[in-house]
Amino acid sequence: MVGPDRVFLPFCDTDEEDLVAEVKGRRLFELDRDRLGRLDAMIAILHGPSLDDGVCMEIGYAAASGIPVVVLTTDFQTYSMTEAGSHLEFPDPLLQAVATRVVRVAKLGPPALPPAPGRSRFQDFRARNMAQTSTALDAAVDALLNLPSRAPLPSGSPSGVGTSVYVEESPYTAWGRDHLAKACMGAGHTVVVPQRFTAPDPVAGALVDLTAVRSAARLLADVSGPETPPGTALLIGAALASGVRIAAFQSRPTFTHAHGREPNWRNLMIQYAADAHLDSDDAVLSWLAA
Missing domain, CATH: 3.40.50 (Rossmann fold)
Incomplete structure (x- = not known):
């Protein structure tokens, strides 16, 4: 019981x-x-x-x-x-x-x-x-x-080092979907981008994305918008559980305030899962260099 x-x-x-x-x-x-x-x-x-x-x-x-x-x-x-x-x-x-x-x-x-x-x-x-x-x-x-005790998922093997960066752009950004990817490539990093939105089989593409995030050295996620997009939020959770370094990019944060709690620039589970909060191109480059 x-x-x-x-x-x-x-x-x-x-x-x-x-x-x-x-x-x-x-x-x-x-x-x-x-x-x-x-x-x-x-x-x-x-x-x-x-x-x-x-x-x-x-x-x-x-x-x-x-x-x-x-x-x-x-x-x-x-x-x-x-x-x-x-x-x-x-x-x-x-x-x-x-x-x-x-x-x-x-x-x-x-x-x-x-x-x-x-x-x-x-x-x-x-x-x-x-x-x-x-x-x-x-x-x-x-x-x-009636579930099995554990759910099978593609395995990830995060390196924790190197130059592989999975870049998850926000659909809410006004400057296009390759803004952060270009910054990472310009800094000499290997960039991995989502496959699920263009794959013939979106679910299969999603599993490719999940494996790629869990195997990357870093996840750079644009969390801009009224809320973090659902897939982006899921990948942040998977990266955290897999030991991948996470940065959340948000150029114009909106803070929330609750009694007795510090001001938060995003949902708690997103904000504190991230190792860094970036708000500019210079901040992105500094994080990549660290």
Whole structure:
């Protein structure tokens, strides 16, 4: 049996309200990361085209650590790299590539027949949503209990030295998708760029990207935009678990503020996974030279 004592729920079990730490955001990251390395399995809830970057980072860390990941979604949309391309469960094929199982419950529960007396249409709609959620959670738990103990992933062998840099550009940047790659090549480094967005099979391309990141000496990830793109966040987690040096590039950060916590320039799991935060070309070159 799996009881509540075996379940880790980060927002509940890191106890941010009562946590006392000199740098609270970093301590929350450390508590979460330490527990990620000791999981037997993970259920990750993702929904819609804009996926939580902290959850995606945790998925990458868990998957690279050989921990089975069940991804749960009630999204009725599917996605593709081109208008006529193969349909994917998520906007970035990396999520589908690393998931041990995807549990998808895309329809609301059945309408009440006949309508309950005195209930509004809003109450009926809420009941249909709750039925969908309950079905999805039951399916995710069933999938979890029937998973193998470890999920197979392509192995990575990070060198930790040398000149190989995996460059993950942001789709939100205005200056084009090869801005950082050009800077790295100009500095004499071997550059590896994503394959999944142009590969005939996006999921196979995603696995190539994952292996490349875990085998690189460094990951240079552009985290610009309203949130870190989901695939980028996943690769940051995988790189952290694999011992790869990570730099996050963001030329115009927007800070978040929470009571008792230091100002953060990105999601905690992204900010503290990175060894360096870069905001200019000069900063990139200095990091590459270090």
